[in-house]
Amino acid sequence: MSNRISQLFNIQYPIVSGGMVWCSGSRLASAVSNAGGLGLLGAGSMHYSVLAEHIAKCKAATDKPFGVNVPLLYPEIDKIMHLIVESGVKIVFTSAGNPATWTSFLKEHGITVVHVVSNTKFACKAAEAGVDAIVAEGFEAGGHNGREETTTMALIPHVRKVVDIPLIAAGGIASGQAMLAALALGAEGVQIGSLFAATEESSAHQAFKERIVQAKEGDTMLMMKKTVPVRLLKGAFFELIKEAEARGADANELKEILGKGRAKQGIFDGDMDAGELEIGQVSAVIDAIRPVAEVMTQLIQEFETARESIVHGFR
Amino acid sequence: MSNRISQLFNIQYPIVSGGMVWCSGSRLASAVSNAGGLGLLGAGSMHYSVLAEHIAKCKAATDKPFGVNVPLLYPEIDKIMHLIVESGVKIVFTSAGNPATWTSFLKEHGITVVHVVSNTKFACKAAEAGVDAIVAEGFEAGGHNGREETTTMALIPHVRKVVDIPLIAAGGIASGQAMLAALALGAEGVQIGSLFAATEESSAHQAFKERIVQAKEGDTMLMMKKTVPVRLLKGAFFELIKEAEARGADANELKEILGKGRAKQGIFDGDMDAGELEIGQVSAVIDAIRPVAEVMTQLIQEFETARESIVHGFR
Numbered sequence: 001m002s003n004r005i006s007q008l009f010n011i012q013y014p015i016v017s018g019g020m021v022w023c024s025g026s027r028l029a030s031a032v033s034n035a036g037g038l039g040l041l042g043a044g045s046m047h048y049s050v051l052a053e054h055i056a057k058c059k060a061a062t063d064k065p066f067g068v069n070v071p072l073l074y075p076e077i078d079k080i081m082h083l084i085v086e087s088g089v090k091i092v093f094t095s096a097g098n099p100a101t102w103t104s105f106l107k108e109h110g111i112t113v114v115h116v117v118s119n120t121k122f123a124c125k126a127a128e129a130g131v132d133a134i135v136a137e138g139f140e141a142g143g144h145n146g147r148e149e150t151t152t153m154a155l156i157p158h159v160r161k162v163v164d165i166p167l168i169a170a171g172g173i174a175s176g177q178a179m180l181a182a183l184a185l186g187a188e189g190v191q192i193g194s195l196f197a198a199t200e201e202s203s204a205h206q207a208f209k210e211r212i213v214q215a216k217e218g219d220t221m222l223m224m225k226k227t228v229p230v231r232l233l234k235g236a237f238f239e240l241i242k243e244a245e246a247r248g249a250d251a252n253e254l255k256e257i258l259g260k261g262r263a264k265q266g267i268f269d270g271d272m273d274a275g276e277l278e279i280g281q282v283s284a285v286i287d288a289i290r291p292v293a294e295v296m297t298q299l300i301q302e303f304e305t306a307r308e309s310i311v312h313g314f315r
Numbered sequence: 316m317s318n319r320i321s322q323l324f325n326i327q328y329p330i331v332s333g334g335m336v337w338c339s340g341s342r343l344a345s346a347v348s349n350a351g352g353l354g355l356l357g358a359g360s361m362h363y364s365v366l367a368e369h370i371a372k373c374k375a376a377t378d379k380p381f382g383v384n385v386p387l388l389y390p391e392i393d394k395i396m397h398l399i400v401e402s403g404v405k406i407v408f409t410s411a412g413n414p415a416t417w418t419s420f421l422k423e424h425g426i427t428v429v430h431v432v433s434n435t436k437f438a439c440k441a442a443e444a445g446v447d448a449i450v451a452e453g454f455e456a457g458g459h460n461g462r463e464e465t466t467t468m469a470l471i472p473h474v475r476k477v478v479d480i481p482l483i484a485a486g487g488i489a490s491g492q493a494m495l496a497a498l499a500l501g502a503e504g505v506q507i508g509s510l511f512a513a514t515e516e517s518s519a520h521q522a523f524k525e526r527i528v529q530a531k532e533g534d535t536m537l538m539m540k541k542t543v544p545v546r547l548l549k550g551a552f553f554e555l556i557k558e559a560e561a562r563g564a565d566a567n568e569l570k571e572i573l574g575k576g577r578a579k580q581g582i583f584d585g586d587m588d589a590g591e592l593e594i595g596q597v598s599a600v601i602d603a604i605r606p607v608a609e610v611m612t613q614l615i616q617e618f619e620t621a622r623e624s625i626v627h628g629f630r
Contacts, residue, residue, distance in 0.1 A: 311626045
């Protein structure tokens with residue numbers, strides 16, 4: 001399955017596991033890399049020293065390429081970027097910030113840089129900043145999300161039209177069929193979040209994984225649009241936000257309700273009531289907690305079967 | 316391009332033009348049918364006598380199959396259904412209502428029945444009601460939309476999992492690449508709205524077509540979620556609704572602001588300020604008003620090119 005994305009990262013399958021807060025530790029990242037994809041560590045929920053530890057553990061657990069996702073608004077961003085360079089990480093996905101700020105620094109140190117966007121404007125900015133590839137993420141994705149609410153189906157062909165560099169699709173992808181669809185739309189790889197958040201190797205709390213498996217259609221919604229939009233799974237905290245938004249609460253009040261540490265409380269500590277539960281729409285079709293290797297095998301099999309059926313006409 | 320959908324309708328390409336209010340008259344429907352797709356008349360914006368006229372005109376303009384889209388909440392639904400039977404229409408798409416109410420009646424009269432859904436629950440209900448096929452429409456689609464906000468990418472594989480009957484994807488489809496993606500996801504045909512709304516043959520006002528062409532990313536949003544969710548293009552009316560929703564207006568106030576006849580005012584009469592402008596997210600990539608035949612040719616060419624590239628490996 002060789003294309004520009006698999007070649008860029010030197011991996012077998014153009015499948016990236018998202019660098020998700022409180023899910024994407026060294027166990028998940030190394031398992032995905034060992035299965036032929038690209039595993040990412042999610043630095044967004046790691047203090048400096050924790051990230052250093054996970055990078056070391058990931059190196060020990062796999063000799064395959066892996067990467068780190070770094071939200072550019074991270075408070076200790078300077079320390080994080082220097083740690084990444086010093087610890088020999090070769091691939092960095094940046095998100096939530098201006099791609100122009102760190103791309104040159106990382107590339108000067110021989111690091112492959114990918115930037116995550118949710119619209120064509122930032123896709124162009126990222127390409128101008130010299131990134132090696134782009135992740136374009138649609139409205140259906142879990143967690144923080146774009147203001148335009150553009151879905152993967154609408155976003156990918158549009159981004160493909162305006163930039164020529166390698167393109168990874170994210171949002172709504174939890175099957176080989178969806179992976180094939182992403183490639184049909186013009187992407188060359190996929191970044192998968194929710195499906196890996198629910199694997200055995202994910203750092204998330206068991207209670208959160210079970211909630212993903214139980215989640216039904218319509219159980220996630222894009223909330224907090226007056227501050228930073230985020231896709232949340234329904235629950236007690238979700239209802240608090242929903243009620244506040246319905247009566248017209250402003251950004252300040254929403255931020256106050258959110259407070260601090262809610263994502264950790266939910267995803268990592270397993271508090272399904274008070275916690276902020278970030279997950280994608282595809283949680284509705286995820287029906288088991290499985291090992292990464294099994295998930296990867298199924299993705300590839302589904303992809304090949306779907307491709308066969310496209311090749312040999314229609315059903 | 317023979318599959319269950321093209322065979323069901325006896326058409327060349329599994330491409331349906333949506334039965335859009337104030338756009339889908341006999342000119343558009345017959346042009347799509349003449350180009351090898353399935354054209355639909357949009358009964359939702361037609362009085363009884365107007366629909367009778369459009370059916371007659373459509374018959375005169377094409378000897379190919381065409382159909383009628385009927386929202387089941389239509390006030391004169393009895394008269395409309397009997398007109399359809401008496402005038403020899405062979406294909407009916409129903410939407411916005413319970414598929415169990417009219418399916419048997421239509422099928423007893425030898426009519427092929429398709430029901431439009433936005434979730435798996437109604438997909439199952441429609442299959443149980445005995446419809447011949449389903450349209451599953453995602454969040455990115457224009458006009459009225461599902462409460463779950465499930466996108467096409469997430470919806471189609473889920474619907475495919477729960478029903479076996481022929482499946483048509485809608486929402487976010489304005490290119491052959493997206494058509495191929497829909498088939499990869501498990502659909503067997505596509506229903507396309509926005510792209511046909513902007514064609515020369517569409518009944519929409521020229522000013523509305525030009526606004527579709529000008530529309531940028533993020534220029535449509537799903538509004539009116541406290542009553543009936545509808546995807547609208549930004550403009551003066553949109554801003555009214557947005558302001559009311561931001562301060563927590565309830566369903567009654569929103570309905571009052573909406574009033575009556577806003578869609579006609581915008582789409583058909585061309586009032587870009589006071590009118591309700593229903594269109595999909597893909598309006599962001601539609602860049603010209605073109606004849607239907609040209610649009611259809613391009614869709615097929617893009618589809619074949621994208622399919623070739625999927626068949627012969629990756630770029």
